[in-house]
Amino acid sequence: MTSESVQPVSGPSRRTVVAAVGAAGLSVALTACGSQDEPSTGSALAKTSDIPEGGGKVFSDEKVVVSQPTAGDYKAFSTICTHQNCPMTDLKEDTLSCACHGSQFSVLDGSVKKGPATQALAAKEISVSGDSIALA
Numbered sequence: 277m278t279s280e281s282v283q284p285v286s287g288p289s290r291r292t293v294v295a296a297v298g299a300a301g302l303s304v305a306l307t308a309c310g311s312q313d314e315p316s317t318g319s320a321l322a323k324t325s326d327i328p329e330g331g332g333k334v335f336s337d338e339k340v341v342v343s344q345p346t347a348g349d350y351k352a353f354s355t356i357c358t359h360q361n362c363p364m365t366d367l368k369e370d371t372l373s374c375a376c377h378g379s380q381f382s383v384l385d386g387s388v389k390k391g392p393a394t395q396a397l398a399a400k401e402i403s404v405s406g407d408s409i410a411l412a
């Protein structure tokens with residue numbers, strides 16, 4: 277046995293540096309995860325069972341109405357009135373009415389039922405997967 281087994285002191289300080297870099301990397305990873313919490317297109321909007329056949333349902337936050345003209349066939353339209361852009365929420369059976377000037381639209385095909393609006397509602401893309409309806 278000799279006294280030549282003295283270790284260099286650089287070992288512990290190198291470990292400290294590695295730990296600090298590791299913590300920084302973790303912080304970056306958490307930030308990246310947080311940014312994915314925002315609502316995005318493609319997220320589920322409704323269940324197919326929420327949409328009555330021959331009628332529809334308004335989703336005010338998304339400004340969209342989803343309808344089911346015939347069994348298993350789903351359509352979606354913007355709920356922004358084509359007259360002067362009022363958002364509409366008043367849906368009775370298949371008719372969406374505008375509170376601003378009284379226009380009425382069919383949610384089955386987006387067509388104008390009553391003026392002053394003259395243009396049909398803008399169609400929205402949706403995808404149906406199993407019993408889930410999502411904005412495309």
Ligand code: FES
Nearest residue numbers: 357359360374377
């Ligand atoms: S904005 Fe809807 S009827 Fe005028």
